[in-house]
Amino acid sequence: MTAPSAPRHDAPAAPTADPKTDPKAFRSALGAFATGVTVITTRAPDGSFVGLTANSFNSVSLDPPMVLWSLAKKAHSRTAFEAADHWAVHVLAADQEALSNRFAKSGEDKFAGLELDATAQGVPLLRGCVARFHCKTSFQYEGGDHIIFVGEVTAFEREERAPLAFHAGKYALAMQKDPTLPAPRSARLAGSFSEDFLGYQLGRAHFQFYQRIREKTQAAGLTDEQWYVLSTLTVRDGVSAADVDAAISHSLERPSAPVLESLRAGGWLHSEADDAAGQGARFFLTPSGRDRALHLVAASKSLEADALARFGYADGAVLKSLLQKFIASTDPGLPDLWARE
Ligand SMILES: Cc1cc2nc3c(=O)[nH]c(=O)nc-3n(C[C@H](O)[C@H](O)[C@H](O)COP(=O)(O)O)c2cc1C
Structure with a gap:
């Protein structure tokens, strides 16, 4: 049996397609270009606030500072942007x-319920x-079923936050590659990890x-299995010993009953018999056990x-x-202990 391998980059190129006869595949190929996500806002001539999500945003020029984006001709906000002298791009x-x-x-x-700022020209800022x-319209170009807006940037703000990305029709997260990290090494014993x-x-990440x-x-007197x-x-x-086994038997080398018993003897837990349900004893944190455990959690x-x-x-956040x-993709079907919001 051969091990599954990653896609090869020296494989023959995919067949050439015609965007006119296969618009769906064309759209999907365009979606292969990962972008950020912006919201573009402006103020309509009647003073109302207008805005839409756009990933067609791009930088154009540093000197003069210019950016562009494109708006679908069928968008409701079209007349407002065509009339606007100013608009704002939010990354x-x-x-x-x-x-x-x-x-x-x-x-x-x-814009309902959002806290807003405004540009000097009254364009709403998220x-x-x-x-x-903050942009001033420089040009509007015909772009097929879109209108291309080119604007001069008159002011900007920048904050150190992770950006939202968009790729293949889905939201994505962007991770910065570390160019200083060496390539993964192979083992001295051929065929090993x-x-x-x-x-x-x-495993190494977990233990480190x-x-x-x-x-x-350990300073609180707990072994690893007791802490788990x-x-x-x-x-x-x-919960009963059976519940604990069902939830974390993959982390323990033996059934949890003796571990629960040792925590009870150490004053962390107390138990209540629950023979009626046939489940055996149920274990609860003692007041002091809860305090000490939450201290360790903190x-x-x-x-x-x-x-x-x-x-x-x-x-x-990406990790x-x-x-x-x-x-989720490797879950063998463990019971869900977590409270849902
Ligand atoms: C990630 C993402 C990117 C989008 N990019 C654009 C875009 O670049 N241009 C555009 O016209 N619409 C784009 N849209 C769709 C518009 O946001 C959507 O059609 C919106 O309803 C238009 O608002 P309006 O009809 O009120 O003008 C995008 C939507 C999403 C979710």
Whole structure:
């Protein structure tokens, strides 16, 4: 059996297609170009605020400072932008997906309830963005079913936030590559793991991060397995040994019953018999166990904040999002302990 391999870049090129006869494939090929997401705003002649989501934004010139974007001729905001001398471009941040969706719908008052600033010319400005460009219309060009707007940037604001990206018709997150990182190495023993084996990467990342938490949990007199079980009970207590086994047996080398019993003996937990339901005893955090456990949780969160500050919050958001996706794709069907918002 051969192992599945990544797509090859020296494979023969894909067949040439005609955009007129295959518009769907053309659209999809255009979507292969990853972009950011912007919201463009202006003020209509009647004073009302107008805006839409656009990813056709691009820089044009540094001197003079110019940018462009294109507007579908069928857009409701067309007459307002055609009449406008000024408009503003907002480069959206990774946490502004809802704002993007709001401005991607026609009709209703898209600005309702938003906190706004304004340019010197009264164009509405949204908050929380990565960058904002105040623009003065320089040119409008015919562009097939779109109108191309070119504007001169008269002022701008920039904030250090992770940008929202758009790729293949979906929102995406952008991660900065680190050019100083060496390529993953292979093992001395041919055929063994290489440095980019996922199990190695996940395991090493876990243990390097977990090491500092372990210093705290060991100081509190806990073994790793006791901490795994105890922290599970801080997510939800009132559970039986069978519930704990179902949730985290993959993290423990043995059934959780003796671990729960040792935590009970240490005053972290108390148990209540629940023979009626046939589940065996249910375990709850004692008041002192809850205090001590939450103290360790708080210490762990503070270590997480340190690690993310070093790693970079923007890449941290990408990493968390990827791990969540990976956990979902490898989930063998574990019970859900977490409270839904
Ligand atoms: C990520 C994304 C990018 C978009 N880019 C553009 C664009 O560049 N130009 C455009 O005219 N519409 C674009 N749209 C669609 C408009 O936002 C949408 O049609 C909106 O309803 C137009 O508003 P209006 O009809 O009130 O003018 C985009 C939508 C999304 C979700």
